[in-house]
Amino acid sequence: MILETKKICNRLRDDIVALAGRKSPLLCCVGFSEDGSTLSYFRSIERAANKTKIRVRKEILKDISVHDTVSFMETLNRDGDINGIVISRPIPLPLQKAGIKNIIDPAKDVDCITDENLGGLITGNVLYTPPTPGAVMEIIKEFNIETTGRNVVVLGRSDVVGKPLALLLLRKGVDATVTVCHSKTRYLISLTRTADILITAVGRPQFLKCNMVKPGTIVIDVGINVKDGRVVGDVDFEDVKRVAGMITPTPGGVGPVTTHILLLNVAKAAKRKAD
Ligand SMILES: NC(=O)c1ccc[n+]([C@@H]2O[C@H](COP(=O)([O-])OP(=O)(O)OC[C@H]3O[C@@H](n4cnc5c(N)ncnc54)[C@H](OP(=O)(O)O)[C@@H]3O)[C@@H](O)[C@H]2O)c1
Structure with missing residues (x-):
């Protein structure tokens, strides 16, 4: 079964419009170069936002000093019209070293990247659901995928x-048994083959092959990669589809849900400010 996510996006869009009410919340997207992936990321946010009440402002900061970038981010924090701020990744090294992500006011950190907001995930005290992990959880919920006590293997x-x-996935109520793998993990295939649910976020085109998957496994592909000029996931879709019980497509699976959760967070930020 292919896990189509259009219905989830439609539902989230209705939630965003309802939450925004009469307001038109504003999301500011900050990029650090005009590279294709930054521009296409911001375009995809804009396209989804156009169908909601969210406004999008784009700022590309290039050829400016770290000091001026920090000052600019601080002006965005103070700007009462802006409800949410998202910055493009990867963050250039000098800005990473300056701790640019933690300059964002946590109340406007709708992408959940500041240490403060990420830290809240440990205790469950979160302002905003991190969009991509949140998208995976929405897919699990939408398709009634059982998680209690099941082996979930996350690659990345x-x-x-x-x-x-x-x-x-570890939260009470979700109750999965979670294994997280990375580039130093030994005997990766023996671990991926234990998965009831296998989630890939490695950033390697078509990395996951059918020999790494136990028959019937639910495969959720977070990866977005370009190979030979087309977008592919971390999963070799045609190969793995033959053995998986359920599988998300790429493009069109996790990505659009992620964008809608980001926009939902912007609507939540506007509501919190108004309340
Ligand atoms: N769908 C969406 O909405 C969405 C959102 C964000 C990202 N993405 C995509 O998701 C992918 C991952 O993004 P990211 O930001 O998490 O990437 P990242 O920061 O580069 O992290 C990649 C992770 O994969 C691990 N890894 C790399 N090669 C591996 C291997 N051979 N075996 C096992 N683990 C391996 C790395 O291990 P080490 O830690 O040891 O280096 C690292 O932990 C990318 O394709 C990105 O474009 C999609």
């Missing part, structure tokens, strides 16, 4: 996907 331990996702 990034701060954006793998680690926060593991924390969401």
Whole structure:
């Protein structure tokens, strides 16, 4: 079964519009270069936002100093019209070293990247669900996928996907048994083959093959990669589809849900401010 996510996006869109009410919340997207992936990321946010009440402002900061970038981010924090701020990744090294992500006001950190908001995931005290891990959880919920006591293997331990996702899967009520793998993991195939649910976030085109998957496993592909000029996931879809019980497609699976959760967070930020 192919897990189509259009219905989830439609439902989230209705939630965003309802939450925004008469307000038109504003999301500011900050990029650090005009590379294709930044521009296409911001375009996909804009396209989804156009069908909601969310407004999008784009800022590309290039050829400016770290000091000026920090000052600019601080002006966004103070700007009362802006409800949410998202920055493009990867963050250039000098800005990473300056701790740019933690300059974002946690109340406007709708992408859940600040240490403060990420830290809240440990205790379950979160302002905003991290969009990509949240998208995986929405897919699990939408298709009534049982998680209690099941073996969930997550490939990837990034701060954006793998680690926060593991924390969401471990929550009481979700109750998965979670294994997180990374590039130093030994005997990877023996671990992936234990998975009842296998989630890939490694950033390697078509990395997961059918010999790594136990028959009937639910495969959720977070990866978005470009190979030979087309977008592919971390999963070799045609190969793995033959053995998986359920599988998400790429493009069109996790990605659009992620964008809608980001926009839902912007609507939540606007509501919190108004309340
Ligand atoms: N669908 C969406 O909405 C969405 C959102 C965000 C990202 N993405 C996509 O998801 C993918 C991952 O993104 P990310 O930001 O998490 O990437 P990342 O920061 O580069 O992390 C990749 C992770 O994969 C691990 N890894 C790399 N090669 C491996 C291997 N051979 N075996 C096992 N683990 C391996 C790395 O291990 P080490 O830690 O040891 O290096 C790392 O933990 C990318 O394709 C990205 O474009 C999609």
